[in-house]
Amino acid sequence: MMQTGKVWLAGAGPGSVELLTVKAWKLIKAGDCIVYDRLVGNEILSMIPADTELINVGKSSGHHAIPQTEINQILIREAKLGKKVIRLKGGDPFLFGRGGEEIEALRREGIPFEVVPGVSSCAAVPAYNGIPVTHRDYVSSVHIITGHRRKGRDRQTDYEALVRTKGTLVFLMGVQALEEIMENLMLAGIAGSMPAAILQQGTTADQRRVTATVATLAEEARKRQIGPPSVIIVGEVVKLAEEFAWHEQLPLSGERILVTRPAERGDKLQEYLRALGAEVLTVPVIRTVPADGQKRLKRIRKELKRLREYQVLAFTSPYGVQCFFEMLPDAGMDVRDVSHMRFAVIGEGTANALKDKGIRADYMPGHYDGRSLGRLLAKELKDGTGILLARSSMGGPEILEEISKNQALSYTDLAVYDTVFMENQRERLRLFMKDGSVTKVIFTSSSAVEGFCRLLGEYPYETVQAVCMGGKTEEAAKAAGMRTVAARNASIEELVLQC
Structure with missing residues (x-):
């Protein structure tokens, strides 16, 4: 009988792949099935192995959110198939992430589970915008509130209690209710001049910040067309944004x-x-793979047995270096069989790959391309020199055209790897x-x-x-x-x- 699998509820953080926890990253690489929501950043999705099964429960083809009960059933179904299921959730799974509801469903079915906390947007997004949620000179407490009202239920936020704390207030999922939130804060006694900000898509290339006051934030956000996902932050610490902003100062911020x-x-x-x-x-x-096929491998082994007839070994990529030296043992040879040769490389990356084998490159062109390498070899090598070129089966003709201009040289173009789509x-x-x-x-x-x-x-x-x-x-x-x-x-x- 098939053994029941397991579910890991893992926080994916606010968007940036560098804010994933080490454990979440290990699980992503090892999981059989990843069930993810719309707040998981594309940068993270792009790092998931291409052969991993992905189930998007954030949006359906009709652009409607998938009901929580259906998500629960997906987790149960996949786990009962014996899979390692990663329930990847934006931010932290227990902070307005409905992680508790999913665990209740798993427990009822006897599905084993673990929870992997994640970096929450409530602190990370303000930090990426230069706003510390606490600061000894301004505030000593922070309060996190959902701005989303559960369907069929009245909002139960005690705004007067929040205002009395005199702490930093962070509202998540509150873009649609922004005007209502600001109005309720002022009705509860907060000053309309209190600094406030809305932070859109923090930690991503689309990060935007609008700073204003409680009285003016809704209007400013409307003018700037701010949408979800966004974090709303209210408190004196918002004044520090312009002084402390750091991410937007990086040279490739926004790219x-x-x-x-x-x-x-x-x-x-x-x-x-x-x-x-x-x-x-x-x-x-594309990916690069070693050459295969009986006919091709036979030719490669034949040329390797003739290494003594060549004086120069040329590479046009780091992978060519790797493949060539991995093929030597299959032919009953090792690095000593190339000790009489000189080595040519197309550029620094290839030179470094050769250096990892304990070999220094003898020839490298000033301009790193095949034509320049061929031109260099044609100019520098003595008459009668034999060149073995180990490269991709898709290698261009430019290097061969240049070498051929020196008719006193001979060469063999040996495809040691393939490039596949x-x-x-x-x-x-x-x-x-x-x-x-x-x-x-x-x-x-x-x-x-x-x-x-x-x-x-x-x-x-x-x-x-x-x-x-x-x-x-x-x-x-x-x-x-x-x-x-x-x-x-x-x-x-x-x-x-x-x-």
């Missing part, structure tokens, strides 16, 4: 950047971008691109441009601002109709500078 590079290349690029304030959506549109990312990519909120798209290869266009399909590509690594990549983006800028050299640092 929503989509990264298309293969996941196996790591997340160093994303880390750089986030450190500069960007919201980063990770959608790898990530068809399972199609829906995710289209979801993120459909509303035009992505400000830039980063491409590190022409094959990434091809994969992006293939998965996205018909689209107004003239609206895409492409940040490209290398001239060949930029040419591919321009051919697709995109607006482009290009990094001078094929390094992450140079790429980030173009953002």
